[in-house]
Amino acid sequence: MVSAAASTVGASTVALPDGGGQLALSWAAQTNTGLKRSGNQDSYLAAAPVFAVADGMGGHAAGDEASAAVVARLAEYISGDFASTDEIAQALRHASDDIGEIAGSHDRAGSGTTVTGIALTIQGQRPYWAVFNIGDSRVYSLLDGVLTQLTVDHSAVQAMVDAGSITAVEAESHPNRNIITRAVGFGKNPVPDLWFIPVAEGSRLLICSDGLTKEVDADLIRLLLSEAIDADDAAGLLLEAALAAGGRDNVTTVVVEVVRSDEAADADATLPRFD
Amino acid sequence: MRVEWDAPVTLHIYPDVIDPKASQLRRSADGAVQLLLGADVSVLVRLQNAGAPVSAHIGQVVMGVTAIELDDAVDIDDDTVLHAGSIVAADDASVQPLTRTGNDVDDTIIGQPAIAGAAGSHADVDEQTILGQPAPLADVIDDPDASADTVIGPGRSRPESRPAPSAQVSTPAAVSAPLLPPALPAIPASAHVNAGASPTASRRTRIEPTRASDASGTFAVAFPDGRTVALDRAVYVGRAPKSPRITSGVVPELVAVPSPRREVSSTHVEIQQEGRAVVVRDLGSTNGTRVRAPGAAPSLLSPGASRVVATGTLLDLGDDVVLEIVERPSALPAQGGSW
Structure with missing residues (x-):
């Protein structure tokens, strides 16, 4: 993904298993080099059932190639209406091998990439997002006006926040905030985190590189994601907000909207029990 | 402490800004050996085909290194000699400054946490994202492999550190394998x-x-x-x-x-x-x-x-x-x- 800017839009409708009705998604993705960088090392994949963003690291073309390799492997291994966690894990392992070869061919100290994304899966007959993450790109969900960060960064500052030595606010300006503690590449087996989140009708999911989250705070992300008329509008508004805030890094936004899910997850509040 | 290699290696010396007494050795993917050095630690480098060891400094890339001696001012037994195995790198011995690629071409590089410190400015958000594990954080980072790269770390490593089994450093799989047994208790992949x-x-x-x-x-x-x-x-x-x-x-x-x-x-x-x-x-x-x-x-x-x-x-x-x-x-x- 070396072009300065690129975008994708799409939609799909799949049948849920055992007569569970239909699941309809629409999505949009945009990427931009930003205002300061000379090349775009972000790559994305936006094609049901998998949506992912990868932010490459490494000199010369190695970062581009690393992020492109991981989305290419995800696209290769995941097909059909629904993904499996085995497919995701296999794709990431192969991508890691690919990146090892890229690093070798460039004679660099190493190259690697973050990767985060969501893949449509079936768990216990119901549709679930398998949310996976390595690094500091992020997945958010917006449901009933509430924005939730689904992934946890693999970063030095996140580790310090977890340990209680700094606050989340302090993390935003900490000198070490650009240090990540896991990546795909560097000759190691990738160690991704995984979560399963029920697919909820009306929800919007945002997958983005740190070029967005280091420029735009969560309040503005929530506002733009909820005010946008559709996924395409949301992806564009968020990307423009990152550029307006300085656009110091490559920015990639992928927005997926669950237009319809007949097996709707029951997200309402639990009621007290009287018996 | 002294570390020896059977075959010359290329040594990249990076600063460790977090712990002035820290020294860590690790492999990078292309076979170079990275040394993270705290400000209080000095290192002497013995070069292939050269006589007396010479002093090396943070920021250098030293090729043809056969041994290093770390004066890390901590209670590591000076007689400890570590054989780091047959890590092969460039043959010629030369010293050149460590250079970084500027923003004009490549903005994102791979490095250690210390590189951010070397750059001196933390203020801009467009600093390169780097992969690293700051030494004091090693035990809070939620990474099952977090200890795998840690090779020498005063305060964490003990003097009785043993040479790595040669299989670990002579196989291709050992690209990022530790040169020595991890100093930290291994976190099981649970x-x-x-x-x-x-x-x-x-x-x-x-x-x-x-x-x-x-x-x-x-x-x-x-x-x-x-x-x-x-x-x-x-x-x-x-x-x-x-x-x-x-x-x-x-x-x-x-x-x-x-x-x-x-x-x-x-x-x-x-x-x-x-x-x-x-x-x-x-x-x-x-x-x-x-x-x-x-x-x-x-x-x-x-x-x-x-x-x-x-x-x-x-x-x-x-x-x-x-x-x-x-x-x-x-x-x-x-x-x-x-x-």
Whole structure:
């Protein structure tokens, strides 16, 4: 993904298993080099059932190639209406091998990439997002006006926040905030985190590189994601907000909207029990 | 402390800005050896085809290195000599400054945390993202491999560090393998389960990384609709259950149960087998979980609490959702995917 800017839009409708009705998604993705960088090392994949963003690291073309390799492997291994966690894990392992070869061919100290994304899966007959993450790109969900960060960064500052030595606010300006503690590449087996989140009708999911989250705070992300008329509008508004805030890094936004899910997850509040 | 290589290596010397007494050796993917050096540590480098060792400094890339001597001013036995194996790099011995590629071409590089410190400015958000593990953080970073790269770290490494088995440094698989045994206790590749921002946020459960064997996979959960789910993996039950964070191991089973009166919480209870015991954990549900052990009066498992239960125990989540802990039927196949 070396072009300065690129975008994708799409939609799909799949049948849920055992007569569970239909699941309809629409999505949009945009990427931009930003205002300061000379090349775009972000790559994305936006094609049901998998949506992912990868932010490459490494000199010369190695970062581009690393992020492109991981989305290419995800696209290769995941097909059909629904993904499996085995497919995701296999794709990431192969991508890691690919990146090892890229690093070798460039004679660099190493190259690697973050990767985060969501893949449509079936768990216990119901549709679930398998949310996976390595690094500091992020997945958010917006449901009933509430924005939730689904992934946890693999970063030095996140580790310090977890340990209680700094606050989340302090993390935003900490000198070490650009240090990540896991990546795909560097000759190691990738160690991704995984979560399963029920697919909820009306929800919007945002997958983005740190070029967005280091420029735009969560309040503005929530506002733009909820005010946008559709996924395409949301992806564009968020990307423009990152550029307006300085656009110091490559920015990639992928927005997926669950237009319809007949097996709707029951997200309402639990009621007290009287018996 | 002294480290020797059988064949010359290229040594990249980076600053360790976090711990002035730290020194760490690690391999990079292209076979170069990286030395992280704290400000209080000095290093002498012995070059191939050269006589006396010469002093080397942070920021240098030194080729043709056959040995280094670290004066790290800590209580490491000076007689310790570490043979780091046959790491082959460039043949010629020369010293050149470490250069960084500027913003004009490549903005993102790979490096150690210390590189950010060398650059001097932390203020701009457009600093390169780098992969690294600051030394003082090594034990809080949630990375099963976190200790794998740590080779020498005063305060963490002990003088009795032994040379690595040669197989570790002579095989291609050892690209990032430690030159020495990790100084930190290895974190097993077991799953860390963290329920995020829920009331169970502070809870971190470690479950075994591998599927429970036949010997231990002897329990299951029976659901009101007739389903039986083997406890060869953790089971999460609720109206629309979410999983906690899964780092590695067996993918848990998520079982959604109907609750028209919405008495069952969205992710209500976790059931998993730990050794020969079955542990039920209420995940901060609104209404708690009623537990009735065989022959005992029902009692309430408070929101957030956990309990070991026996076969035959009934778990009442509300709305007529009553689960039973049963012996695992022999015909029940293992289903959980691995991660």
